[in-house]
Amino acid sequence: MSLEWILSPQRIAGAATLVVGYAALCARVAWVSRRKRLDLSHGNEEAAGHSQWPAVLVCYASQTGQAEGIAREAAGMLRASGMRATLMPVDAVGADMLRSHERSLWVLSTTGEGDAPDHALPFVQALLPKSLSLPNHQSQVLALGDREYREFCAFGEQVHRWLEAQGASSELTRVDNMDRDTLRAWQARMNERKLEWLGGTDSQPPAPDEEEWLLPPATTLVRLERRTLLNPGSQGGPLYQLDWVAEPGRELPHWESGDLASLRIPADPAHPRDYSIASIPQDNVLQMLVRLSVREDGTPGMASGWLCGGIREGDSLEVSVRRHSSFRLGDSAGRPLILIGNGSGLAGLLGHVRARIARQQGDQWLIFGERSPVHDALLDQQLQDWLQSGQLARLDRAWSRDGDNPRLYVQDVVLEQADAIRAWIARGAAIFVCGSLQGMGQGVHKALRQVLGEEALHELVQSGRYRRDVY
Numbered sequence: 001m002s003l004e005w006i007l008s009p010q011r012i013a014g015a016a017t018l019v020v021g022y023a024a025l026c027a028r029v030a031w032v033s034r035r036k037r038l039d040l041s042h043g044n045e046e047a048a049g050h051s052q053w054p055a056v057l058v059c060y061a062s063q064t065g066q067a068e069g070i071a072r073e074a075a076g077m078l079r080a081s082g083m084r085a086t087l088m089p090v091d092a093v094g095a096d097m098l099r100s101h102e103r104s105l106w107v108l109s110t111t112g113e114g115d116a117p118d119h120a121l122p123f124v125q126a127l128l129p130k131s132l133s134l135p136n137h138q139s140q141v142l143a144l145g146d147r148e149y150r151e152f153c154a155f156g157e158q159v160h161r162w163l164e165a166q167g168a169s170s171e172l173t174r175v176d177n178m179d180r181d182t183l184r185a186w187q188a189r190m191n192e193r194k195l196e197w198l199g200g201t202d203s204q205p206p207a208p209d210e211e212e213w214l215l216p217p218a219t220t221l222v223r224l225e226r227r228t229l230l231n232p233g234s235q236g237g238p239l240y241q242l243d244w245v246a247e248p249g250r251e252l253p254h255w256e257s258g259d260l261a262s263l264r265i266p267a268d269p270a271h272p273r274d275y276s277i278a279s280i281p282q283d284n285v286l287q288m289l290v291r292l293s294v295r296e297d298g299t300p301g302m303a304s305g306w307l308c309g310g311i312r313e314g315d316s317l318e319v320s321v322r323r324h325s326s327f328r329l330g331d332s333a334g335r336p337l338i339l340i341g342n343g344s345g346l347a348g349l350l351g352h353v354r355a356r357i358a359r360q361q362g363d364q365w366l367i368f369g370e371r372s373p374v375h376d377a378l379l380d381q382q383l384q385d386w387l388q389s390g391q392l393a394r395l396d397r398a399w400s401r402d403g404d405n406p407r408l409y410v411q412d413v414v415l416e417q418a419d420a421i422r423a424w425i426a427r428g429a430a431i432f433v434c435g436s437l438q439g440m441g442q443g444v445h446k447a448l449r450q451v452l453g454e455e456a457l458h459e460l461v462q463s464g465r466y467r468r469d470v471y
């Protein structure tokens with residue numbers, strides 16, 4: 001062992017970290033027990049105090065809320081251990097902020113075809129092309145993805161490589177379809193890192209309740225009150241409206257319009273299925289629209305087959321609500337809304353329409369696409385009633401199988417109504433798109449780019465005025 005090495009700045013800095021870490025650990029033991037008696041706040045006000053404790057930046061990029069949920073839990077866990085954890089979406093992360101932190105934790109999902117989630121665009125365009133010097137920075141990257149996609153975890157990998165190129169040390173973990181074993185292993189590793197960050201692994205092992213900080217959201221038992229076929233005679237797959245109510249003596253979980261209901265079906269409890277919630281809590285019903293999917297061999301899909309046929313009215317099921325921040329109304333709750341979608345995507349849009357009607361805001365325009373006006377005019381009476389009463393300002397429907405009429409899709413309506421779309425945007429409207437990615441989501445995006453221009457659409461994404469739930 002050379003003298004230079006013993007006296008090297010890194011060694012001295014390491015020893016100093018250990019001393020500070022030990023002090024932090026002592027304080028932490030007292031503080032953790034206090035925290036356990038307090039309600040664990042996820043607000044960033046926690047990050048402001050306790051300046052003597054190690055600071056971690058917890059960043060997320062999330063399209064449907066899973067990465068955000070994990071980041072939130074991780075920040076809560078770090079705070080409960082006595083660290084200063086600042087939670088933020090990646091688009092709020094700046095160069096100075098990264099330089100001023102020695103540790104960061106990234107939870108990043110990949111969407112589209114290997115793309116970053118929509119809200120991460122400013123980060124991708126402004127920060128990723130930059131060169132920063134982060135030689136002492138330690139980062140953990142948790143990349144969420146799905147192996148079914150060719151570009152598995154591409155965005156998480158991109159950020160991991162970028163961090164390494166800036167001189168940071170980075171550990172990458174890829175998670176396939178929220179695999180619980182991978183998440184549990186990562187969680188165990190984070191508990192180790194946390195102790196290192198706090199000043200040495202030879203300190204106390206984590207308390208048992210700290211190990212399970214990635215708990216799944218609470219579930220509630222609900223009963224299927226009614227199942228209604230919405231498109232009898234359709235050439236497409238049957239689409240059902242499912243109305244769930246609370247079991248006697250229980251309450252439905254809380255949600256906001258845009259959120260998802262996560263169901264565990266008996267045949268495959270390890271893989272919950274998410275559905276957009278079409279109702280609002282004031283309805284006292286949790287409503288969803290489910291299309292029966294049919295496999296290539298003609299047999300019904302496992303989850304949709306059971307929901308559309310297996311489970312009977314009166315039967316019960318565990319459900320949990322998944323916060324879907326990127327598709328909630330958020331700051332757009334008071335703006336005029338343009339709601340665009342197709343098929344079962346109507347569910348996500350209906351939630352917003354109902355939430356706004358409850359707020360007595362009828363300034364909303366629904367552009368909806370289906371196959372035939374004869375068989376697929378979903379919830380037509382309800383939509384017509386809203387239109388009559390002014391609770392819906394405009395309703396445009398695009399039918400792709402309407403006798404001899406030319407095939408019309410929602411993106412065609414967007415192009416046809418370009419002037420009106422521009423006028424709505426000029427007076428502050430926000431756009432929400434829900435439904436299939438292939439064809440609809442991509443087509444509408446292209447049409448909007450044509451109508452509004454690349455830059456204006458980009459600005460709408462950045463300011464949260466263009467939100468998509470496409471699958």
Ligand SMILES: Cc1cc2nc3c(=O)[nH]c(=O)nc-3n(C[C@H](O)[C@H](O)[C@H](O)COP(=O)(O)O)c2cc1C
Nearest residue numbers: 062063064065066067109112114145146149152153
């Ligand atoms: C429309 C769509 C596109 C997706 N594209 C990819 C992809 O290209 N690569 C990948 O690894 N995962 C992809 N996924 C899977 C997501 O990354 C995965 O479901 C993740 O857990 C979602 O996290 P989030 O809720 O934070 O967005 C895609 C998911 C959806 C719904």
